[in-house]
Amino acid sequence: QQQVKQSPQSLIVQKGGIPIINCAYENTAFDYFPWYQQFPGKGPALLIAIRPDVSEKKEGRFTISFNKSAKQFSLHIMDSQPGDSATYFCAAHNTGGFKTIFGAGTRLFVKA
């Protein structure tokens, strides 16, 4: 019940394409869903986050879509650039809980 399942494991797109990364969860107590971005040799950093009371959140070229009934959420990167090449982690947290649960990660490569 604590798992967050992330797919795909890796993704290659052309510059300008729209990569989509999907995550699914079981625990309905989760109430905060962040995405972290990690560049090679660095630690992950918060990219964008959403709460289950909204179905979509946009920040620049990054959009989270959230489907509460299906217990799924996804990250879309509009007009992807080679600089977006990184590993992306979805995560889930519940108020009152001590742990943020991370997905397994998706390695994205954007071809120039």
Add this chain to the structure above:
Amino acid sequence: NAGVTQTPKFQVLKTGQSMTLQCAQDMNHNSMYWYRQDPGMGLRLIYYSASEGTTDKGEVPNGYNVSRLNKREFSLRLESAAPSQTSVYFCASSEAARVSGNTIYFGEGSWLTVV
């Protein structure tokens, strides 16, 4: 602004040796964490400290010990290193683990190889 600083950056250990990974944060955060990252496994929580004076096990605590030395510092100790502990270790901190919207700030990682 240093954020979360961890040392060493790289370390090679022989099986059975012990070592301590050091971590310090300068953001006045209450909660600190140690994660390990392995290919295809994501980030797995080893131990966390919700507040100064407390520590608790995460998903994969076996073979590790931790010390919350003060509010700023949280160390991870491998008492008898094993090849299965070859990994990248991340120290992290957040304002308060139980708060909704809890953003975790990560250090740059420590690459550990056990031979």
